[in-house]
Amino acid sequence: MENDNILKALAHPVRRDMLAWLKEPEKHFSSQEHPLDMGICAGQFERCGLSQSTVSAHLAALSAAGLVTSRRVGQWVFYKRNEETIAAFRATLSDL
Amino acid sequence: MENDNILKALAHPVRRDMLAWLKEPEKHFSSQEHPLDMGICAGQFERCGLSQSTVSAHLAALSAAGLVTSRRVGQWVFYKRNEETIAAFRATLSDL
DNA sequence: TCTATATATCGCTAAAGTCCGATATACAGA
């Protein structure tokens, strides 16, 4: 659990938005065809206005930091928050 | 209270070290000539191994983020943690 | 096997961040 990757990942507003959206899927991704409890598929995040390749890179950064998990199902990749890592990170910030 | 500046400031290991050192001044800055409760003067942070100008820039980043306060006394500038901002930031991270 | 869709990766450019030495500014004290 390296805090450095996490803090670098959080140092970008788009990635923070993505994490925040994932916190309330039913609120932000009701348009998704797939059931929300599978996670949110990557394409949904293009709503941030950036290109597909850039969105993919942001998701990869969140994933590398351990802030989200991903799972491929068919042609889609579904993302979910990784609450364990997030909670652990928050705990380390208690003694910031 | 701009979270963006704070997270960007925290996204650098040297600046996190600086903040951590300031948490226990007696532990890390016992060599300082001035009383520790005035704060820690900028030069003390050059122990990180970076140049004076770079250290000054890092301190400026921390200050711009509101994570530290600074006070000039004579030719020195003393830095202290800004616990209010830090606590408020930690609170916002509760709903990360 | 062919086509269509979703995602990842590549190659590139632009912008931002990091670092340094040199210089400027602020202050103290002679």
Place this chain on the structure above:
DNA sequence: TCTGTATATCGGACTTTAGCGATATATAGA
């Protein structure tokens, strides 16, 4: 006013990050 010390700012080199379009890969379905 002059000198010495502490800190800040400037200018430039270098690295990293962010963004894009194009292409590659993975999968589904005909």
